[in-house]
Amino acid sequence: xxxxxxxxxxxxxxxxxxxxxxxxxxxxxxxxxxxxxxxxxxxxxxxxxxxxxxxxxxxxxxxxxxxxxxxxxxxxxxxxxxxxxxxxxxxxxxxxxxxxxxxxxxxxxxxxxxxxxxxxxxxxxxxxxxxxxxxxxxxxxxxxxxxxxxxxxxxxxxxxxxxxxxxxxxxxxxxxxxxxxxxxxxxxxxxxxxxxxxxxxxxxxxxxxxxxxxxxxxxxxxxxxxxxxxxxxxxxxxxx
Ligand code: ADP
Ligand code: MG
Numbered sequence: 001x002x003x004x005x006x007x008x009x010x011x012x013x014x015x016x017x018x019x020x021x022x023x024x025x026x027x028x029x030x031x032x033x034x035x036x037x038x039x040x041x042x043x044x045x046x047x048x049x050x051x052x053x054x055x056x057x058x059x060x061x062x063x064x065x066x067x068x069x070x071x072x073x074x075x076x077x078x079x080x081x082x083x084x085x086x087x088x089x090x091x092x093x094x095x096x097x098x099x100x101x102x103x104x105x106x107x108x109x110x111x112x113x114x115x116x117x118x119x120x121x122x123x124x125x126x127x128x129x130x131x132x133x134x135x136x137x138x139x140x141x142x143x144x145x146x147x148x149x150x151x152x153x154x155x156x157x158x159x160x161x162x163x164x165x166x167x168x169x170x171x172x173x174x175x176x177x178x179x180x181x182x183x184x185x186x187x188x189x190x191x192x193x194x195x196x197x198x199x200x201x202x203x204x205x206x207x208x209x210x211x212x213x214x215x216x217x218x219x220x221x222x223x224x225x226x227x228x229x230x231x232x233x234x235x236x237x238x239x240x
Contacts, residue, residue, distance in 0.1 A: 001026040001157060001188050002047065007056035009042050009212075016042045018212040020056070026156075029189045031199035031220070034209035035235060040192045043209065044159050047190065048079045061156065077105065080150030084162040086142040088134040088149070094121070095130040098149045105153075113152070120148035124178050140171025144178055157188035164195060196240055200224055208232045 002024040009017040016039045024030050032040050045051040047058060049065060049072055058065050065075050088097050098120060099113035108116070121127050124144035134142055143163055150158060160179065164172045176198050183189055183202050193199055199206055200220040208216040208223065208231075216223060216232045224240070227233045 001028075001061060002190070003057075003059040004047075005057040005059075007043070007046060007058065008054045009039070009046060009051060010054045016212050017046070017053075020209075020212070020214055022207065022214065022217070024157075024188065024190060026188055027186045028204045029183045029187075029191070029202055031203040031206045032190060032192045032209060033194070033196070033199060033206060033235070033239075034215075038209045039212040040209055041161050042212075044081075044161050044190060044192055047159055048076055048081055050081070073105070077107070077153050078156045080153060080155035080158040082143070082146050082150055082158065082160045082163050084165050086134070086139075086146045086166075088142055088146060090134055093131050093133055094126070094137075094145050097134065097145060098152045101149070102152050107153070116152060117148070120151055121145075123151075123181075124148050125174065138171060139167045140174050143167065143171075143175045147175075147178055147182075151182075157190070158182065160189065160191040160193070162192050162194065164193070194239065196224065196236075208235065210235065 004020055004022045007017050007020040020043060034040050042051055046053050053066055060075065064070060092100065095114065095117045098117040099110065102108050103110050103113045118130060121130055124147055126141060126144055129137065129141065164175050167175065176195065180202055203220050206218060206220045206223045207214055210231045215229050216227060224236065227236055
C-alpha cells in the first residue's frame with residue numbers, strides 16, 4: 001500500500017532523511033520509534049506531501065506521489081493524518097470540524113456528513129459533544145475529535161504523529177483505545193509514538209529510526225526483547 005524507496009530529505013545543509021526504504025502492506029500497523037530529531041515526523045510528513053522529499057520515490061496504492069503530476073488532494077483524502085497538537089479549528093464546533101472537508105470536497109452532502117459525524121463521534125466515545133467548541137474539551141477529547149475528523153474522509157490509511165504526547169497521562173488510554181479499535185478493524189496505520197507498551201501490543205512491525213535511516217525494522221517482540229544494533233539497544237535502555 002505504501003512503498004518508500006531511498007527517500008532523502010534535506011533542509012538546507014541539514015540532511016534529515018538519508019535513504020529510507022520501507023514497504024507497508026494493506027492492513028499493517030507500523031510503529032515508528034527513535035530519538036528526538038531523528039526524522040520521524042519528517043518521514044511521516046513526506047508520506048502525504050506535507051514535506052516535499054528531496055529525492056526518492058513514494059508510491060501509494062500503486063501511484064507515485066512524488067511524480068510531477070501527482071494529485072495532492074486525492075492523496076490527502078486517502079491518507080488521514082493526526083497531529084500531536086490536534087490542529088482542530090477553534091472557531092468551528094466539533095461537528096463542523098468533522099464535516100467541513102468532506103462537504104467542501106463534495107464527497108457527500110451536508111446531511112450525509114452530519115449523520116456520519118454523529119456515527120464517528122459515537123465510535124470515539126464523544127456522542128454528546130457534537131455541538132460544543134474544541135476549547136471546552138480536554139486534550140484527550142480533542143484528539144479523539146481529530147481522529148474522527150480524519151476518518152470522515154474515509155481514508156485508506158492513517159498517519160499518527162505522537163498523538164498522545166501532548167496529553168495528560170490519564171487521557172492517553174482513551175486515545176490509544178480508539179487507535180486500537182481502528183487497528184483491529186484493519187486500518188493501515190503508521191504511528192510515530194513514544195508509547196512502547198502500545199507499540200508492542202498493537203503493531204505488526206516496529207521501525208527504529210536514528211539519524212534519518214532505518215536502523216532496525218522488526219516485529220515488536222523481536223525488536224523490544226532482542227534488539228540487534230547498539231543504537232537500538234541504547235535507545236531502548238533509556239525509554240523502556
Ligand atoms: P523527530 O520527529 O524524529 O523528532 P523531525 O523529523 O521533526 O524529528 O526533525 C528532524 C530534523 O529536521 C531536526 O533536526 C529538525 O530541526 C529538522 N527539521 C524538521 N522540520 C524542519 C523544517 N520545516 N525546516 C527546517 N528543519 C526542519
Ligand atoms: Mg516528531
